[in-house]
Amino acid sequence: MCANNLDELFRDGLKQTYYTEQQLVDALEEMKRQSSEEAIQTAFSEHRSETQEHIDRIETVFEMMDEQPEAKTDNAVKGLIEDHEKFLTHDPDQHVLDRYNIAAGQKSEHYEIAAYGNLIPIAARLGMDDAADLLEQNLREEQDALDELSGIGEAFDYGQVPSG
Numbered sequence: 671m672c673a674n675n676l677d678e679l680f681r682d683g684l685k686q687t688y689y690t691e692q693q694l695v696d697a698l699e700e701m702k703r704q705s706s707e708e709a710i711q712t713a714f715s716e717h718r719s720e721t722q723e724h725i726d727r728i729e730t731v732f733e734m735m736d737e738q739p740e741a742k743t744d745n746a747v748k749g750l751i752e753d754h755e756k757f758l759t760h761d762p763d764q765h766v767l768d769r770y771n772i773a774a775g776q777k778s779e780h781y782e783i784a785a786y787g788n789l790i791p792i793a794a795r796l797g798m799d800d801a802a803d804l805l806e807q808n809l810r811e812e813q814d815a816l817d818e819l820s821g822i823g824e825a826f827d828y829g830q831v832p833s834g
Contacts, residue, residue, distance in 0.1 A: 685742035
């Protein structure tokens with residue numbers, strides 16, 4: 671589908687963001703399970719709960735538009751997940767996997783921030799202020815999750831990671 675107006679652009683973006691959140695709720699659980707450090711596990715666990723709330727808020731936005739929630743494949747997110755799965759096939763060192771998962775989480779947060787950052791002004795322009803407010807809540811939580819992961823990444827003990 672090609673969007674020809676703001677309404678179509680918003681609906682298409684919302685469907686892709688719905689897909690993204692649905693995929694990431696499972697990916698976050700997987701990355702939590704794979705991680706060996708408690709701080710990483712906690713960050714992924716907490717953000718998984720928030721991600722479920724994001725899904726609920728997006729479903730509310732669909733309801734506001736009198737539409738059934740519908741997901742549309744987002745190839746960027748699909749690619750991030752496929753890259754992660756491929757990385758795992760190489761049976762990485764646990765500390766390398768921990769650092770990889772931090773980076774993977776940061777990438778997905780940046781992507782989600784961009785998605786919400788684009789949907790919010792379109793919703794506002796369309797007069798959907800309540801929808802924009804819900805999406806703004808999601809955006810703030812994505813920014814907080816990115817900040818948390820960035821802090822974990824900055825404090826990461828590279829001395830544990832095999833070099834060369």
